[in-house]
């Protein structure tokens with residue numbers, strides 16, 4: 001059992017409802033420092049709602065969420081700032097401002113959190129993050145519409161890393177990428193996670209991502225986290241969705257293709 005101090009996210013008894021619809025009921029989850037946690041589940045099981053609750057973007061109906069010791073439901077400005085500084089997020093659609101260049105997009109969180117920084121230094125920091133995300137330096141002055149889908153994801157990642165957060169949230173980062181682009185993005189996440197010592201909360205449907213870079217996998221089903229364990233244990237979990245997902249044709253292919261080759 002890991003030391004409880006190693007839990008960077010702790011969720012207990014989480015409920016989320018939309019009117020009559022119950023999305024989460026008494027959900028518990030812990031995320032350990034330095035791990036890449038893959039979060040999977042059928043469509044509509046509440047993966048994005050869970051991520052938004054952790055980030056404090058949605059107020060749950062019940063339960064307790066701590067992000068590096070800070071109550072995610074707190075409305076105290078210092079607490080909100082601390083969570084914002086500790087977390088970087090790559091949303092599913094990249095969520096870049098279309099009228100701002102890539103560099104300006106990356107500077108948005110820097111301006112909010114460090115308004116005292118001179119413009120030139122902010123620009124240099126943005127350029128550094130753009131390169132860190134594997135983009136060529138000239139991407140910094142381009143608009144998001146001038147980039148490919150894969151490059152836009154990298155730009156979103158550069159912005160997520162702007163404040164050097166210890167915790168990175170990725171919502172379906174490889175969705176919409178071709179297999180080669182997806183594998184390259186997986187590799188980038190793993191490289192950055194190792195180099196920067198990040199903890200990564202990664203929502204995905206991509207079995208290859210789970211097998212190649214995730215330390216543990218949490219499965220959402222029946223309104224809660226059904227199992228949170230290394231993938232070899234999750235595969236064996238006796239539940240119809242888990243069995244269909246991991247032992248269907250795609251699951252078999254991903255496993256045979258080289259499970260754990262990168263991680």
Ligand SMILES: Nc1ncnc2c1ncn2[C@@H]1O[C@H](COP(=O)(O)OP(=O)(O)OP(=O)(O)O)[C@@H](O)[C@H]1O
Pocket residue numbers: 018023041042043044045046047048049050
């Ligand atoms: N703002 C909202 N108002 C009403 N219902 C919502 C809202 N946000 C999410 N839901 C509902 O909550 C459920 C969970 O949504 P969520 O987006 O978290 O699913 P998901 O697991 O991320 O799905 P997918 O894999 O398809 O992206 C869905 O049924 C969705 O319709």
